[in-house]
Amino acid sequence: MAAIDLRLRPARMPAYCRPNASAPMNPDARTDAPVQPAVARRLPWRLEDIPFDTIELPKIRGREDMMFLLGAASFIEFASDTYAGNLAEFFRDEPDIAAWLSQHWEPEEVQHGRALRAYVEAVWPEFEWQRAYDDFFVEYSKLCGTEGYESTCGLEMAARCVVETGTSTAYKAIRDFADEPVLVRLVEHIRSDEVRHYKHFLQFFDRYHAREKNSRLRVLRSLKNRLVESRHSDFEIGLWYAYRTRYPDERRDGKGFTTMQSRIARKVRDHYPAGQAIRMLLKPLRLPAFLSSMIQPMLSPIGLVIRQVLLR
Numbered sequence: 001m002a003a004i005d006l007r008l009r010p011a012r013m014p015a016y017c018r019p020n021a022s023a024p025m026n027p028d029a030r031t032d033a034p035v036q037p038a039v040a041r042r043l044p045w046r047l048e049d050i051p052f053d054t055i056e057l058p059k060i061r062g063r064e065d066m067m068f069l070l071g072a073a074s075f076i077e078f079a080s081d082t083y084a085g086n087l088a089e090f091f092r093d094e095p096d097i098a099a100w101l102s103q104h105w106e107p108e109e110v111q112h113g114r115a116l117r118a119y120v121e122a123v124w125p126e127f128e129w130q131r132a133y134d135d136f137f138v139e140y141s142k143l144c145g146t147e148g149y150e151s152t153c154g155l156e157m158a159a160r161c162v163v164e165t166g167t168s169t170a171y172k173a174i175r176d177f178a179d180e181p182v183l184v185r186l187v188e189h190i191r192s193d194e195v196r197h198y199k200h201f202l203q204f205f206d207r208y209h210a211r212e213k214n215s216r217l218r219v220l221r222s223l224k225n226r227l228v229e230s231r232h233s234d235f236e237i238g239l240w241y242a243y244r245t246r247y248p249d250e251r252r253d254g255k256g257f258t259t260m261q262s263r264i265a266r267k268v269r270d271h272y273p274a275g276q277a278i279r280m281l282l283k284p285l286r287l288p289a290f291l292s293s294m295i296q297p298m299l300s301p302i303g304l305v306i307r308q309v310l311l312r
């Protein structure tokens with residue numbers, strides 16, 4: 001099964017970190033309410049900056065796989081509201097981190113969803129986004145109820161670096177085969193947000209690490225956990241509901257859907273920045289410089305493995 005790691009939520013959930021699991025989901029996650037002016041001022045770029053009216057339709061309109069890919073990405077990004085509150089709650093002991101998560105990270109992720117939705121609807125007006133998202137959300141929200149974190153804040157920050165590595169590198173690949181200029185510009189905005197998110201999480205990791213002093217082995221285990229647990233189910237779910245709007249009679253295990261997934265995964269894999277991914281993933285290990293340079297020659301084959309894991 002093909003998939004791409006655009007997942008934002010964690011996968012497991014130990015009992016001790018479930019304070020908000022039974023809380024109602026943020027209803028804003030399911031609506032397209034206007035962005036509050038105070039929030040809009042904090043955003044590094046605005047939806048209004050994207051010239052949707054200059055989209056070169058002949059370059060994109062016939063690329064149906066892009067409709068599914070961008071539709072699925074928009075669902076996942078848009079739904080980040082669903083668990084963002086839990087994440088901020090998890091880091092409540094560091095008010096500036098909790099504030100950054102709720103005032104910057106969350107609105108930026110949601111804007112990714114809004115912008116991708118706007119692009120999809122501009123190019124494929126027949127795509128029933130809201131209906132597809134509502135169906136997606138029914139299945140997806142059940143997974144969000146079992147989200148989970150690492151055992152310490154520092155280790156969770158390392159795991160967050162894995163998530164942002166996955167999104168930033170996937171968007172880099174998408175940007176490189178997007179071709180249509182407005183889409184390239186939009187995806188580049190999103191990619192650069194994801195890289196900045198990664199840098200914040202890495203900085204926060206360092207802060208916790210100074211206190212927690214987790215061994216490299218523990219950090220490595222957290223990185224591996226989040227990487228391996230990236231089951232890609234989110235993206236598969238997103239793709240399915242995007243695909244179903246066009247092919248309502250198809251089956252989820254049918255050839256049409258699975259072949260489309262494989263095509264998309266192949267496309268992303270061909271453009272995937274594997275070396276960059278491995279460099280980003282290794283950073284929380286804070287390896288000594290000599291060790292880093294020693295493993296440089298290994299980056300390529302390891303990157304291929306990472307690519308296979310992220311894009312299996």
Ligand SMILES: [Fe+2]
Pocket residue numbers: 077108109112167190194
């Ligand atoms: Fe995002």
Ligand SMILES: [Fe+2]
Pocket residue numbers: 109164167193194197
């Ligand atoms: Fe992000």
